[in-house]
Amino acid sequence: MPTSEELSELVRAVATGGDRQAFAVLFKHFAPRVATYLARGGTPAATAEELAQETLVAVWRKAASFDAARAGVSTWVFTIARNLRIDRHRRDGDADHPEALDDEGDDAADPAPAPDERLATLERERRIRAALRRLPPEQSLILQLSYFAEQPHASIARDLSIPLGTVKSRIRLAMQHLRRLIDAPES
Amino acid sequence: MIRHHPDDAMLAALAAATLPRGQEVVTAAHVERCARCGARLRELEAVGGALLEDAEPALLAPEALARTLARIDASRATSPTACRPGVTARDPSEGLQASLPDGMTWPRSLHGAATTRWRWLGPGMRWSRVTLADDRAANVFLLRIAAGKSLPVHSHRGIELTQVLYGAFHDGRERFAAGDFDETDDTVRHQPVVEAGGECICLASVEGRVAFDGRIARVLGALVGM
Numbered sequence A: 001m002p003t004s005e006e007l008s009e010l011v012r013a014v015a016t017g018g019d020r021q022a023f024a025v026l027f028k029h030f031a032p033r034v035a036t037y038l039a040r041g042g043t044p045a046a047t048a049e050e051l052a053q054e055t056l057v058a059v060w061r062k063a064a065s066f067d068a069a070r071a072g073v074s075t076w077v078f079t080i081a082r083n084l085r086i087d088r089h090r091r092d093g094d095a096d097h098p099e100a101l102d103d104e105g106d107d108a109a110d111p112a113p114a115p116d117e118r119l120a121t122l123e124r125e126r127r128i129r130a131a132l133r134r135l136p137p138e139q140s141l142i143l144q145l146s147y148f149a150e151q152p153h154a155s156i157a158r159d160l161s162i163p164l165g166t167v168k169s170r171i172r173l174a175m176q177h178l179r180r181l182i183d184a185p186e187s
Numbered sequence B: 001m002i003r004h005h006p007d008d009a010m011l012a013a014l015a016a017a018t019l020p021r022g023q024e025v026v027t028a029a030h031v032e033r034c035a036r037c038g039a040r041l042r043e044l045e046a047v048g049g050a051l052l053e054d055a056e057p058a059l060l061a062p063e064a065l066a067r068t069l070a071r072i073d074a075s076r077a078t079s080p081t082a083c084r085p086g087v088t089a090r091d092p093s094e095g096l097q098a099s100l101p102d103g104m105t106w107p108r109s110l111h112g113a114a115t116t117r118w119r120w121l122g123p124g125m126r127w128s129r130v131t132l133a134d135d136r137a138a139n140v141f142l143l144r145i146a147a148g149k150s151l152p153v154h155s156h157r158g159i160e161l162t163q164v165l166y167g168a169f170h171d172g173r174e175r176f177a178a179g180d181f182d183e184t185d186d187t188v189r190h191q192p193v194v195e196a197g198g199e200c201i202c203l204a205s206v207e208g209r210v211a212f213d214g215r216i217a218r219v220l221g222a223l224v225g226m
Helices: A004-017 A020-040 A045-065 A073-093 A105-109 A117-134 A137-148 A152-160 A164-183 B008-016 B021-031 B035-054 B064-077 B215-224
Strands: B119-122 B125-132 B135-145 B154-156 B160-166 B168-170 B175-177 B181-184 B200-206 B210-212
Touching: A004 A020, A004 A045, A004 A073, A004 A117, A020 A045, A020 A073, A020 B035, A020 B064, A045 A073, A045 B064, A073 B035, A117 A164, A117 B035, A137 A152, A137 A164, A137 B008, A137 B035, A152 A164, A164 B008, B008 B021, B008 B035, B021 B035, B021 B125, B021 B135, B021 B160, B021 B181, B021 B200, B160 B175, B168 B200
Parallel strands: none
Antiparallel strands: B119 B125, B125 B135, B135 B200, B154 B210, B160 B181, B160 B200, B168 B175
């Protein structure tokens, strides 16, 4: 599996040279994972595959705006896929108004981070991955459902066999635990 | 200084884009003016990135890559800016009819929404209904309460989110000033009182009905449609 640094290099190769081989590696890595993310969120398999392709088209188009100081490639791809998912969902719900979350609006308003923030971002994402691995399986499941499920609360209640009324406090506990693991010095 | 923030569960739901639309605009209105929550949101988006990385890869059609490259070539043949016409060209405050005090600007999360003009709700109390283009049923509104005035005592049957846009109020538990965020549910029965120094404007989203105490208050509640 490519490392975070390698993924960044691949995106840069796409941005600067329109490198199709680099793009193919990014596609093979991300498109199947994005399709899984979308399918778990209730998107039908055929649509999930189409949206996964659309996500990677956006990766190609926006490669030049990828900023390794701000986020890792996986995080960047996650936000693109998330926006396409919600965009599609809302367009289907109300044909009146196609755009939903602004793709770059939030980022565009922030001042650009300093170059050495790139290392801090890499380190942050590494800590987050490590923290996720240290969560107990039940809290890990709660997080996965919170991010991926179409109706997170209902799914968590069903999968953990707990009443809907206690789901929110269980999510809070999982988030607090994750926060402690991210912030705590690793032993 | 901002003292009241959405919790991580709320910010994670914003990062995952699973919040009901009404809650999303109120929470996003907080995050856009709170550096702490902006940083936390980026961190929680990185949690999404890490979960994506860990996801079991789906089996795609063998020609998926070729199709995607074909789509890229096709989109390059046409104008690269043809993807979302009009979105950036539109005046962001178009449709927002409620007037604001000097120096106050609309949260960016409301761009694309429509508001009514300020409507009378009671002495010193005005409100404006916010209609979200992509979820017309979302119960979102602005409240504009004069200095020293208070809302009727009420509780909620669902979640009520409030972002203070201007001024400050005290609800008997805590003080909430411009930039502060509050989440209450059916365990809270409160009466926000605006500070004597000036008026207060809040953006709020309500899921479920609001239960006001007293007959006049119930009439007001019905008027607002809460």
